[in-house]
Amino acid sequence: MDNIEKINQLIRLRAKAMEGGGEKRIASQHAKGKYTARERINMLLDDGSFEEYDMFVEHQCVDFGMEKTHYLGDGVITGHGTIDGRLVYVYSQDFTVFGGSLSETFAKKICKVMDMAMKMGAPIIGINDSGGARIQEGVNSLAGYAEIFQRNIMASGVIPQFSAIFGPCAGGAVYSPALTDIVIMSNETSYMFVTGPKVTKTVTGEDISVEDLGGANVHASKSGLVHFRADDEDEGIMLLRKLLEYFPQNNLEEPVQTVCHDPIDRVDDLLNEIIPENPNQPYDVKDIVYTLVDNQEFLEYQMRYARNIVCGWAKLNGMPVGIVANQSNYLAGVLDINASRKAARFVRLCDAFNIPLLTLVDVPGFLPGSQQEHGGIIIHGAKLLFAYGEATVPKVTVTLRKSYGGAHDVMSSKQLRGDINYAWPTAEIAVMGAKGAIEILEAKAMRDLSPEEKAGFIREKENEYNAKLANPYQAAKKGYIDDVIEPRNTRFRIIRAFRTLMTKKDVNPPKKHANIPL
Ligand code: HXC
Numbered sequence: 264m265d266n267i268e269k270i271n272q273l274i275r276l277r278a279k280a281m282e283g284g285g286e287k288r289i290a291s292q293h294a295k296g297k298y299t300a301r302e303r304i305n306m307l308l309d310d311g312s313f314e315e316y317d318m319f320v321e322h323q324c325v326d327f328g329m330e331k332t333h334y335l336g337d338g339v340i341t342g343h344g345t346i347d348g349r350l351v352y353v354y355s356q357d358f359t360v361f362g363g364s365l366s367e368t369f370a371k372k373i374c375k376v377m378d379m380a381m382k383m384g385a386p387i388i389g390i391n392d393s394g395g396a397r398i399q400e401g402v403n404s405l406a407g408y409a410e411i412f413q414r415n416i417m418a419s420g421v422i423p424q425f426s427a428i429f430g431p432c433a434g435g436a437v438y439s440p441a442l443t444d445i446v447i448m449s450n451e452t453s454y455m456f457v458t459g460p461k462v463t464k465t466v467t468g469e470d471i472s473v474e475d476l477g478g479a480n481v482h483a484s485k486s487g488l489v490h491f492r493a494d495d496e497d498e499g500i501m502l503l504r505k506l507l508e509y510f511p512q513n514n515l516e517e518p519v520q521t522v523c524h525d526p527i528d529r530v531d532d533l534l535n536e537i538i539p540e541n542p543n544q545p546y547d548v549k550d551i552v553y554t555l556v557d558n559q560e561f562l563e564y565q566m567r568y569a570r571n572i573v574c575g576w577a578k579l580n581g582m583p584v585g586i587v588a589n590q591s592n593y594l595a596g597v598l599d600i601n602a603s604r605k606a607a608r609f610v611r612l613c614d615a616f617n618i619p620l621l622t623l624v625d626v627p628g629f630l631p632g633s634q635q636e637h638g639g640i641i642i643h644g645a646k647l648l649f650a651y652g653e654a655t656v657p658k659v660t661v662t663l664r665k666s667y668g669g670a671h672d673v674m675s676s677k678q679l680r681g682d683i684n685y686a687w688p689t690a691e692i693a694v695m696g697a698k699g700a701i702e703i704l705e706a707k708a709m710r711d712l713s714p715e716e717k718a719g720f721i722r723e724k725e726n727e728y729n730a731k732l733a734n735p736y737q738a739a740k741k742g743y744i745d746d747v748i749e750p751r752n753t754r755f756r757i758i759r760a761f762r763t764l765m766t767k768k769d770v771n772p773p774k775k776h777a778n779i780p781l
Contacts, residue, residue, distance in 0.1 A: 284359030308344030362394030370407025392430030
């Protein structure tokens with residue numbers, strides 16, 4: 264073979280690898296409304312930036328006739344490229360080759376790019392579309408998964424790990440995405456479960472569809488596994504690119520600051536009126552978020568799960584921040600099990616990657632009742648408390664209205680190393696609301712009153728209580744609140760606060776790891 268022939272051989276082999284499982288299977292993939300593994304990578308990365316590794320890798324299996332069937336690349340496409348000029352490592356499972364199932368060599372390819380991502384301190388993005396363990400390879404496939412899991416664990420909190428689920432993801436395969444920072448699922452074309460509908464039916468008798476058991480809607484609204492439910496793959500890929508804007512390359516870097524054209528001293532008079540006069544009337548805290556942040560851009564995390572707490576990313580004067588806000592509009596913004604779990608993971612994610620935290624507080628307390636108590640609200644509430652207390656990133660808190668009881672302490676209070684804590688004049692910072700307090704404090708005094716007398720008495724006491732305790736000044740007097748600010752100026756005040764905090768240094772004592780209540 265002369266040199267020209269050798270080069271032609273390379274060109275032929277490359278073309279072969281590009282074919283994946285062949286035209287028919289690619290057509291079938293498209294017919295399901297799915298892109299191929301390569302199309303996904305091309306959409307995700309900056310044009311022409313993808314460099315592929317291990318294109319010529321083949322599986323080593325010689326059982327069940329596998330020795331007769333080989334595809335170059337063995338069902339997963341791996342390599343690196345850039346997103347907005349930033350280096351990222353990727354792998355994309357190719358359903359057209361053995362259903363994207365994971366073999367020993369397939370796993371090795373993924374591990375190689377994970378190792379490189381760690382060495383280079385760059386994010387890793389995995390696109391999942393797979394029938395799970397390659398059945399013909401038996402335990403080699405299980406070992407391959409475990410190699411990936413171990414790397415996911417080591418990379419956690421070091422480099423951002425994002426997962427997109429654009430097809431089947433079942434059995435133990437679900438645990439790699441579950442170990443990553445962000446999970447995105449495409450609606451109607453993907454599912455995740457440990458055990459599918461058939462086995463579920465056999466073991467438990469329950470009859471349930473794939474979609475109802477593990478579709479994107481279920482995971483986005485019920486299990487809390489998924490952070491973003493994308494309408495389709497295009498949206499999913501757009502989200503992967505967008506998310507990166509808020510993350511640094513790794514835990515030793517700061518998130519990327521961009522130029523901001525939205526005036527930092529923009530005042531919004533509407534904020535002076537947004538809190539209703541009636542303390543029981545709700546409002547949409549997202550209206551406040553949108554007006555505070557640059558260009559009204561807010562990327563909401565888990566928007567369909569535990570809607571009583573809003574989490575997400577935005578920029579303030581071009582600096583990425585994570586925002587946590589009690590949602591008055593949904594269950595009065597109460598903290599329950601799911602809200603605590605959601606916000607705790609979000610706070611830890613931001614802290615791990617040096618993303619400062621803005622907390623907007625309007626919380627009536629923890630949700631009472633046996634369902635919550637027996638479900639472990641103490642453990643789950645403690646997660647959020649722990650997450651805030653352990654976070655060393657700059658933390659700015661604004662109390663908008665209610666901040667009662669234990670929930671007050673939890674929501675980035677001064678004593679949990681809140682750096683700058685502001686309150687609006689409408690804030691009510693106290694042990695509990697007036698009604699509850701009067702029921703306890705005045706029980707004796709009310710014992711012999713008629714219903715009418717009692718109503719009048721409660722009204723009078725409520726006014727007294729509110730004037731004395733349900734305001735920001737009790738806390739401000741003690742320095743628990745650094746300043747009471749006019750709502751319309753909030754954008755400027757929080758931007759200035761974060762700017763001051765840019766050089767903040769705070770550390771936790773050396774330890775193997777903490778023992779967060781799980
Ligand atoms: C080998 C597989 C495969 C697998 C699919 N294929 N799954 N090959 N191992 N796990 C092959 C099929 O033989 C077929 O090959 C091609 O991929 C496409 O599969 P279809 O069944 O035709 O596609 P579809 O109808 O879309 O169904 C997709 C599917 C189904 C729902 C994923 O294939 C399926 O149920 N597969 C088995 C899933 C499973 O039980 N996996 C093991 C889970 S346990 P041809 O040549 O016809 O194109 C597990 C443990 C992990 O993963 C543990 C980690 C700790």
